Each structure stands twice: as structure tokens, then as C-alpha cells.
Amino acid sequence: MNLPENLPKAELHLHIEGTLEPELAFALAARNGVDLPFADTHELREAYRFGDLQSFLDLYYALMAVLRTADDFTELADAYLARAAAQGVRHAEVFFDPQAHTARGVPVGTVVEGLARALERAEERHGVTTRLIMCFLRDLPAESAMETLESVRPYLRHITGVGLDSAEVGHPPAKFREVYEAAGAMGLRKVAHAGEEGPPAYVREALDVLGVERVDHGLRAMEDPELVERLVRERVPLTLCPLSNVRLRAVDVLEDHPLRAMMDAGLMVTVNSDDPAYFGGYVGETFHAVREALGLTPDDLRRLARNSFEAAFLDDDEALRAR
Numbered sequence: 001m002n003l004p005e006n007l008p009k010a011e012l013h014l015h016i017e018g019t020l021e022p023e024l025a026f027a028l029a030a031r032n033g034v035d036l037p038f039a040d041t042h043e044l045r046e047a048y049r050f051g052d053l054q055s056f057l058d059l060y061y062a063l064m065a066v067l068r069t070a071d072d073f074t075e076l077a078d079a080y081l082a083r084a085a086a087q088g089v090r091h092a093e094v095f096f097d098p099q100a101h102t103a104r105g106v107p108v109g110t111v112v113e114g115l116a117r118a119l120e121r122a123e124e125r126h127g128v129t130t131r132l133i134m135c136f137l138r139d140l141p142a143e144s145a146m147e148t149l150e151s152v153r154p155y156l157r158h159i160t161g162v163g164l165d166s167a168e169v170g171h172p173p174a175k176f177r178e179v180y181e182a183a184g185a186m187g188l189r190k191v192a193h194a195g196e197e198g199p200p201a202y203v204r205e206a207l208d209v210l211g212v213e214r215v216d217h218g219l220r221a222m223e224d225p226e227l228v229e230r231l232v233r234e235r236v237p238l239t240l241c242p243l244s245n246v247r248l249r250a251v252d253v254l255e256d257h258p259l260r261a262m263m264d265a266g267l268m269v270t271v272n273s274d275d276p277a278y279f280g281g282y283v284g285e286t287f288h289a290v291r292e293a294l295g296l297t298p299d300d301l302r303r304l305a306r307n308s309f310e311a312a313f314l315d316d317d318e319a320l321r322a323r
Ligand code: ADE
Pocket: 015, 018, 053, 060, 165, 166, 167, 193, 196, 244, 274, 275
């Protein structure tokens, strides 16, 4: 059906590990001989009640124990791309967390090659073009991020950019200044989570110290009118994730989400799913939910979709073809 929420769009804020559905988690656990501390998928879903970002991250990292082989990563990414394609996604920029896997003894090459296999055949299989973005865990030392960056040199052909995620407060962007400088010197594009739970100052730092081209979330920028003015003037894309913000208690209910106010302020915002297996919806469901909760018009939805292609790391002709 040609629902407005299914219109062609790009997804720019999506953690591939956050697409691990309970059914796949149990299937992989059985295949890899991993014991999960939940009796079944129902009990696991019951655990998806989060008080904040950290309570989500604890479960998110724990469940990754089931991801062990390159095939596991391929299967995970294939499942996401099939679902996203069915909801109108024509281009996906996919985050992954290499340190969350290497810390468990899974080599970075296994992760990258497994993901790349799915991403590189996605255009043919699902009609979706892709980019891969490696994120550094900001609650680990900057030295670990630098080592991780060095470790992917043999796989750079698969990787478009770097990002910064995990527990935000207390880990300001400036901690990663040198890592981002090195990433830039390697020809990588730059994004970072900022202003999800952290203050507006973190958004400024991500721009001024790390030189990011997009800000992931950026929600709390709204507390700082001067920053909003700058983001509007410089047309800095913000990759919003409204369902995530509700589930992680950044906003109480979707009706209170500032998405509409951000559009009205002239900000270049996009709508994304973040960790859809955990937050109750992929990007199509997210478009549907914000349309209902915030009364967005078909024109508003088209603007969000247009923004998503404009903010993507695509050449102009690729963006035109993807639309
Ligand atoms: N890792 C996965 N999802 C995240 C989020 N919403 N914020 C920070 N780190 C994350």
C-alpha cells in the first residue's frame, strides 16, 4: 500500500546491533551455544522497559553476545535491509560498534566483512544503497578509539565514516579530538551523537572540535536559541530518533516531542529509528507515529524524506537515483 510513511527515504541513524530482534537473538544463541539470561522471546521483550540511555545500553551490549561469526552479522544486516526496504528506505547509513565486539573476542575483520557482505548486495537484493559508519564507544578511553581506528585500515574500502555513541554524559566530544583528526586524515566522514542526554555544549563541541558534518540526535540543542540559529544558518543535519527519545525517557510522550518545533524553527532534521528492535518501530512505523502524534502533513513528511537524501553521504547523482 502506498502509505505516506512508506515514501522513499534515507535512514541515517541506525545501529545495526539495535536491529537484533528477540527471535534472531534466540536463533543465534542456539547456533552459537550462548546462554541468554531470558527464558524466551516474551521474557526478553518484557525487559524492554528502559529508564534512561544506560539501562538500554546494558541490555543492548549483553545481547550482542550472540553475534559471533561473519555469517551472524550478514544475517542481521540482511534482515534489517529487507525490513527497511519494505518501508520505503532507499538508502541506509548503518552504524556499528566495533569495540563492543572486539572486547568479546570477535575480530574487527569478522564484523566488517560480515556486515559488508550484506550491505554490498543490498542494492541488488533490496533496492537499497548503503554506507557503513563505525562508531567509537565514548565511555571507553580515547586510546581505545584510536586503536580501533588503526585496526580498520585493511577494511577502509567498506567504511565511509566515523561516529561516536554509548553513554554520553561525562564523555564530551572533545575527548576524541585526536581520533577525529586522524579519521579525517584517513578520508573518513564524521558524525557524532550529541545532545541526546548531554547538554547543548556537547553539540557545539561536536561541530567545533570534531568537525562533524551531521549531529546524531541534537535534541537538547533546542535549549539554546543561539545554537539553534547557528544550526539553521549552517544547515547542519540533525538525525532525530523520536521513538528512541520516548523509550529512553528524553521526552515523556511522543506528543511532546520537539520534532515539529524543530521543523518550524527551520532546522534540517531527519527522522530515524536508532535501535528499532528495542524501541518499537522501524523507520516506516516511526514516520507513521510522528504523523499521528504531531499532526504532520503529507508535505511535512515529504520534507523529512527530502532532508534525509540531502543529509546523506551520497553524491548528487546517487541521491537523485535513490529518490
Ligand atoms: N548506541 C546504540 N543506540 C544508542 C543511542 N541511542 N545513544 C547512544 N548510543 C547508542
